[in-house]
Amino acid sequence: MSMKTLIPIGPYHPLQEEPELFKLYCDGEIVTDIQWVTGYNHRGIEKLSESKTYEQVFFLVERICGICSTSHPFAFANAVEEIAGIEVTDRAKYIRSIIGELERIHSHLLWVGLAGHFLGYNTVFMWAWKYREPVLDLFEMISGNRNSYAMFKVGGVRRDIENYKIVAIRKVLDDLRKKTDLLTGAVMDDPVIHARTKGVGILTRQDVIDYAAVGPTARASGLEIDVRKDDPYAAYPLVNWKVITSKTGDVFAKAEVRLLEMYESISIIEQCLSHLEKEKEGDITVKVTEIPEGTGNGRAEAPRGEVFHFVVSDGTNSPARHKIRAPSYVNIATFKKSCIGQTIADATITLAGVDPCYCCTERMAVAYDAGSGKQIMNGRELIENSMALTKKLKSAHKERP
Amino acid sequence: MEKDPIIEKLKEEFNTSILEVTVKNQKRITVSIKPDSLPGIAGYLYKNAGFRFIIASALHTKKGFEIHYHFSRDNEGLVLNIHVILDKKDPQIESLSNMFNASNWIEREMHELFGINFLNHPNQDKLISEGNWAEGVYPYRKEFKTPEEER
Amino acid sequence: MSFKSHCFKKSLWVFHFGGASCNNCDIEILDCLTPRHDLERFGILLVGSIRHADVLLVNGSINNHDRERLIEIYKQAPKPVLVVAIGACGCTGGIFADSYVFAGPVDKIIPVDAYIPGCPPKPEAIIAGIVKLVQKS
Numbered sequence: 302m303s304m305k306t307l308i309p310i311g312p313y314h315p316l317q318e319e320p321e322l323f324k325l326y327c328d329g330e331i332v333t334d335i336q337w338v339t340g341y342n343h344r345g346i347e348k349l350s351e352s353k354t355y356e357q358v359f360f361l362v363e364r365i366c367g368i369c370s371t372s373h374p375f376a377f378a379n380a381v382e383e384i385a386g387i388e389v390t391d392r393a394k395y396i397r398s399i400i401g402e403l404e405r406i407h408s409h410l411l412w413v414g415l416a417g418h419f420l421g422y423n424t425v426f427m428w429a430w431k432y433r434e435p436v437l438d439l440f441e442m443i444s445g446n447r448n449s450y451a452m453f454k455v456g457g458v459r460r461d462i463e464n465y466k467i468v469a470i471r472k473v474l475d476d477l478r479k480k481t482d483l484l485t486g487a488v489m490d491d492p493v494i495h496a497r498t499k500g501v502g503i504l505t506r507q508d509v510i511d512y513a514a515v516g517p518t519a520r521a522s523g524l525e526i527d528v529r530k531d532d533p534y535a536a537y538p539l540v541n542w543k544v545i546t547s548k549t550g551d552v553f554a555k556a557e558v559r560l561l562e563m564y565e566s567i568s569i570i571e572q573c574l575s576h577l578e579k580e581k582e583g584d585i586t587v588k589v590t591e592i593p594e595g596t597g598n599g600r601a602e603a604p605r606g607e608v609f610h611f612v613v614s615d616g617t618n619s620p621a622r623h624k625i626r627a628p629s630y631v632n633i634a635t636f637k638k639s640c641i642g643q644t645i646a647d648a649t650i651t652l653a654g655v656d657p658c659y660c661c662t663e664r665m666a667v668a669y670d671a672g673s674g675k676q677i678m679n680g681r682e683l684i685e686n687s688m689a690l691t692k693k694l695k696s697a698h699k700e701r702p
Numbered sequence: 703m704e705k706d707p708i709i710e711k712l713k714e715e716f717n718t719s720i721l722e723v724t725v726k727n728q729k730r731i732t733v734s735i736k737p738d739s740l741p742g743i744a745g746y747l748y749k750n751a752g753f754r755f756i757i758a759s760a761l762h763t764k765k766g767f768e769i770h771y772h773f774s775r776d777n778e779g780l781v782l783n784i785h786v787i788l789d790k791k792d793p794q795i796e797s798l799s800n801m802f803n804a805s806n807w808i809e810r811e812m813h814e815l816f817g818i819n820f821l822n823h824p825n826q827d828k829l830i831s832e833g834n835w836a837e838g839v840y841p842y843r844k845e846f847k848t849p850e851e852e853r
Numbered sequence: 854m855s856f857k858s859h860c861f862k863k864s865l866w867v868f869h870f871g872g873a874s875c876n877n878c879d880i881e882i883l884d885c886l887t888p889r890h891d892l893e894r895f896g897i898l899l900v901g902s903i904r905h906a907d908v909l910l911v912n913g914s915i916n917n918h919d920r921e922r923l924i925e926i927y928k929q930a931p932k933p934v935l936v937v938a939i940g941a942c943g944c945t946g947g948i949f950a951d952s953y954v955f956a957g958p959v960d961k962i963i964p965v966d967a968y969i970p971g972c973p974p975k976p977e978a979i980i981a982g983i984v985k986l987v988q989k990s
Contacts, residue, residue: 342873343830343916345952348842352951361948367877367973383730411880430887448877448973513755513804526754532729532779598730598772598781611759611770624759624770631757631804833918834954841953 330644335637350623355381355455355592358620362610363449365625368411371404372603373610373625374453379534380599380612381455385592391539392580393457395573398536399470400443400452401601402566402573406477407436408604409559412656413484416556419649420497421688425487432480435473442466457586464582467574474567481567485560493694498553502639502651505550512635515628516606517558518655522550528602540572552654559656592616603628605656629657646690706731708751708775708782716743732770732783740771740786741796747773748802753782755804760812762844767793767818788818797823815842864896865987868906870926872959873949874913877973878940882910885976892980903930908983911959912939914949920956927963935986938965939979941972 326334346365350358362373375397382389389397410433417425437447443462444450452458462470488494509519519526527544529537545561547554592614599610606628613622632655640651709723712733719739724732735743747753753773761768767788774781788795797820798805809820810829817840820826835841871879885892886899900906903926915923927936938959941947946958959965967989969982 343834343918343954344873344914344949345841345954346949349949349952364875364877364948364972367875367880370875370877383726427888430884431889434884434887434889446972447975448880449875510754511803513802526776531774531776532781596732596770596783598783600781607756609756609772611757611772613761622759622761624757626757626808630807634803634807637803833921834916 325640325645325648327645330646332640332643332645332648335640337633347623347625350620350625352619354618355620358623359453360451362625363451366627367448368408369404369603369605369608369627370449371400371452372601372608373627375401375535375601376599376608376610377612377623378453378455378599379601380597380610381592381614383597383599384595384612384614385455385589387456387587387589389457389587390584391536392461392577392582392584393586394536394539395577395580396458396462396585397453398540399462399570399573399577400450400458401535402569403436403439405566405604406563407433407440409563410436410484412559412604412653413488413556416552416650416653417488419653419684419687420494421691422494425484428487429484432477432484435476439470439473442469454586455592456589459585461583461585462577464578467578470574471571474570478564478567481560481563488556488560493691493698495553496694496698497647497650497691498551498556498654499549500551500553501647502552502643502654503550504635504639508635508638509550512631512638514606514632514635516603516632516656517555517562518606518632518635520544520546521554521558523548526607528600528607532600534601536573536576537569539576540569542569542572552650555654555656592618605629606632629655633657646686649684649687708780709733711751712743712746715746719743729779730781730783732785734785734787737786737788737795740784741798741801743784744771744773744798745801747782747784751775755798755802756781758805758808758812760816760818760842762816762842764846766790767816769795769812769818771798792819793817794819794821796821799823814840816840817843864898865907865983866898866900866905867908867910868900868903868926868930869910869912870903870923872911872913872915872919872923872942873954874940874942878912878943878971881973881976882912882939882979885979890976890980897983906930906934908935908937908986910937910939911963911965912943914942914946914952915956915959915962916952916954917956918954920962923959923962935966936963937967937969937982937986939969939982940974941970944968944970947972 324336325332346361349361353361358377359374362377363370365373410429414426414429417429440450441447443466444452444460452460504522506522506524509522509524515526523546525544525546530544542565545558545565547557594616595614597612599612601608608628609626611624612620615621636652636655640648643651706725706728709731713720716739719736720733721736722734748755753775756772756774759770765787769786771784772781773784786795797809799809800822807829809823810826812818813820813826814829814831869882884890903909909930938944942949943959946955949955967982967986969979971978
């Protein structure tokens with residue numbers, strides 16, 4: 302009779318060790334079940350929203366998550382503008398899309414870095430985060446802050462991207478393209494990374510449909526869903542780009558989708574910049590006098606998938622009800638399918654593959670022994686376990702003739 | 703304005719359950735239904751019509767506890783909101799989580815925040831309230847004065 | 854030289870505790886380790902256990918659930934330990950201070966030695982704050 306052991310999975314953040322998100326139940330080395338415990342990140346944002354004016358809510362929802370900071374204001378703006386029947390100016394559309402895509406780039410680079418760290422490739426972590434810095438500098442130039450850019454308002458954007466800034470943006474993007482080539486090559490062609498990520502953490506197409514997963518998690522399993530194409534908003538229908546999908550649904554496919562999406566983002570931004578140069582500067586808002594009674598379904602494609610905001614207006618200056626659904630809410634649940642049957646060593650990279658934005662949802666956790674109640678491996682030890690496997694595979698690869 | 707094929711289909715299959723249809727435009731439709739018919743309609747949307755479950759939003763209003771179930775037909779960009787109104791004193795409705803996994807967590811969350819009971823939910827355990835607020839407390843419920851109190 | 858200054862004379866080992874945060878501050882803290890700022894060249898290390906730490910960095914608004922954990926972490930930290938509250942949420946609760954689950958800013962729960970405001974504070978601000986703190990002690 303085998304004893305079931307319970308192993309906690311450490312936090313996604315390589316530095317934090319605190320419980321609790323996932324309790325992994327293990328039979329020997331294989332994960333047999335997962336439970337989720339949360340509450341650590343709950344801030345009562347939906348209720349806070351009801352006590353703020355529509356303009357103030359933008360600052361609130363921006364801080365739901367620091368990494369996909371702009372997707373929430375984007376979806377919220379779409380929802381409120383739907384209630385009020387407002388269409389923003391073309392210039393505002395281009396600026397909104399530029400901010401959204403710059404964020405996608407910085408978020409995917411962040412993910413590549415962290416995934417590299419979990420696999421034991423700390424150089425990838427350092428490189429990816431180094432190449433993120435110019436993107437954050439661009440944000441600072443455009444909006445005044447590296448994160449939480451406060452660019453959105455009902456009816457448009459709060460700051461313009463003047464022509465003199467466009468030159469600087471283009472330069473960073475050119476450079477970024479070369480750096481993305483470098484990262485993609487390093488990650489996609491490495492045989493040990495193939496060994497660690499191909500066939501690992503597979504999510505089938507049917508699983509994706511059952512859990513209603515979204516974003517790169519769904520696109521890596523062959524489902525071609527992307528809010529920017531399905532329910533177009535801002536400047537996305539005005540420029541040329543394609544939705545990236547992959548077939549195998551494993552961690553490798555998820556990495557591939559994210560890396561290739563960065564090229565599409567760079568292309569979208571460049572096209573938007575060309576349009577901006579032709580438009581008149583300064584035409585960035587429309588006048589909004591009131592938000593009438595009604596409901597709005599606002600969506601945006603965050604780096605992790607579809608962000609959905611449902612806003613109910615009662616004609617006053619504050620939302621009567623504001624429901625927020627971040628993509629990680631549906632994506633993290635898929636872990637139950639992609640992680641069960643894997644070894645403990647693969648658990649961290651499988652989790653990272655979903656790219657959980659733990660503040661959009663909750664934070665990750667640690668484990669206990671099911672039989673004795675003792676902790677077997679904490680989060681840091683799980684990551685170290687994963688790194689040890691990479692080391693083993695690397696030396697095995699070198700020994701091959 | 704109500705010529706959308708999905709509305710026609712729903713009316714065909716579930717005529718007596720549909721209370722009201724509001725079509726804002728071809729991409730945003732709200733259908734109010736009787737709570738008992740939710741599993742049938744949701745099942746039809748998911749299995750037959752290829753809709754994806756986005757999320758469910760609960761509200762506490764003077765009419766009672768309202769839930770909007772949001773479904774998306776991705777290739778058309780259509781968001782279909784299925785709207786139910788539940789009893790003020792004892793809000794309950796059949797869980798959808800036995801049909802698909804996508805609604806499991808949000809039903810647990812709505813249970814913790816509003817006190818709505820989801821019948822036959824596979825595991826209506828705490829999701830976010832552990833350590834944050836006491837059992838029996840439903841932070842998103844509102845206090846409404848009765849008409850007598852308002853006078 | 855006091856015992857405290859002696860402890861903090863050389864490289865600082867830092868433990869990071871994130872409350873209910875949006876992660877901006879967490880990322881800016883991590884950013885301090887990356888090549889542009891590269892704090893590790895000064896011997897500043899982020900450690901995985903509070904028992905190895907000289908400095909406890911706290912960010913995020915603390916909700917009822919986190920409060921117990923934070924107190925536990927502080928108790929486990931070998932004294933002397935310097936506590937730094939990072940970001941608007943760490944200092945005052947920021948935009949989440951009105952929430953029904955907010956359990957008070959960090960200094961209501963454990964004693965704080967330094968505050969680094971910002972939303973999020975830039976890595977330069979974090980470094981400046983830590984340097985000021987070490988010079989003061």
